[in-house]
Amino acid sequence: MKQNQNSNDAARIAANEKRLATMRHNLDNLETEAEALLNKGDAMTAGDRARLLSIVNVAYHDSGKIEGCSSIDGCAACDFCQHMMQAAESNPLIICGACYAWRDQWKEAAWRRHKLNARILSSVLFTEKELSTLSTITALCRFNEDGDVVNVIHARNLLRIGKTHLITSFGWFYKNNIDVEKGLNAEGYTTRAMLPKNIRFIHSSPIIGIPCKTTWFDDARFTVYPDTETITEAIANGAHECNGRRCRECGYTCYVMTRHEYPVDIAEYLRTDKKSRAIICDRLSAFKASRV
Ligand code: SF4
Numbered sequence: 001m002k003q004n005q006n007s008n009d010a011a012r013i014a015a016n017e018k019r020l021a022t023m024r025h026n027l028d029n030l031e032t033e034a035e036a037l038l039n040k041g042d043a044m045t046a047g048d049r050a051r052l053l054s055i056v057n058v059a060y061h062d063s064g065k066i067e068g069c070s071s072i073d074g075c076a077a078c079d080f081c082q083h084m085m086q087a088a089e090s091n092p093l094i095i096c097g098a099c100y101a102w103r104d105q106w107k108e109a110a111w112r113r114h115k116l117n118a119r120i121l122s123s124v125l126f127t128e129k130e131l132s133t134l135s136t137i138t139a140l141c142r143f144n145e146d147g148d149v150v151n152v153i154h155a156r157n158l159l160r161i162g163k164t165h166l167i168t169s170f171g172w173f174y175k176n177n178i179d180v181e182k183g184l185n186a187e188g189y190t191t192r193a194m195l196p197k198n199i200r201f202i203h204s205s206p207i208i209g210i211p212c213k214t215t216w217f218d219d220a221r222f223t224v225y226p227d228t229e230t231i232t233e234a235i236a237n238g239a240h241e242c243n244g245r246r247c248r249e250c251g252y253t254c255y256v257m258t259r260h261e262y263p264v265d266i267a268e269y270l271r272t273d274k275k276s277r278a279i280i281c282d283r284l285s286a287f288k289a290s291r292v
Pocket residue numbers: 240241242243245246247248250251252253254255266
């Protein structure tokens with residue numbers, strides 16, 4: 001009996017290793033192909049560009065926080081996110097030290113596809129006609145469930161995706177507001193009234209418990225609070241309660257909210273362990289006291 005069990009386990013492990021090896025082989029090929037096409041630079045043909053765009057991964061989420069939405073992700077391994085994570089090593093108040101995407105360790109396939117997305121979308125400025133071929137974007141779509149925009153080309157491509165998928169409501173989450181703004185300006189959006197009607201701009205506050213300074217194009221600022229006391233206070237002061245809910249439960253606010261003159265506040269509860277929470281709460285209290 002025990003011998004049978006052992007041989008079943010060995011067979012399962014071998015099958016799993018084979019599946020992983022195939023997956024890695026396919027991803028290696030995809031990355032090599034994308035790099036070869038990108039290296040052609042100006043010599044890239046229309047066919048090369050179409051092939052690159054076909055490699056961009058649009059994920060559909062049939063479970064989890066953004067169930068019912070698709071997403072086009074960057075990658076927490078990008079330069080911007082890595083820089084923020086490095087900064088968080090010496091400052092536990094920087095939210096990137098508690099990055100969900102990084103800590104959850106996206107399954108390797110998803111993580112590598114996200115990295116490819118960021119590489120392609122930040123290297124080639126696609127035309128609207130080309131971007132209109134991204135056919136698997138659904139009625140609700142999030143930009144960057146993982147990662148952030150990494151440069152102005154990346155931001156412009158996302159704006160053009162919005163322009164070519166007018167029946168989709170997009171929620172665009174970012175900390176890198178500088179490149180989002182450069183992208184907006186380059187695409188001719190220079191006032192709040194001109195902003196795309198089907199994209200909501202959600203500015204993630206980099207500091208835990210402290211809402212960020214807003215920009216002219218923010219529809220919301222999304223701040224993570226470290227404990228019950230601080231999040232209760234934020235909600236009492238009018239912040240919309242995200243607080244670990246699924247987007248479906250809150251009516252997909254970040255995708256379809258009415259655009260007001262000023263951004264709304266959204267409050268989320270920090271997911272972390274007890275020890276880290278205590279350190280962060282102490283640091284936040286000290287930081288607030290130093291500002292009085
Ligand atoms: S506020 Fe609502 S839509 Fe936005 S992230 Fe939270 S649950 Fe999702």
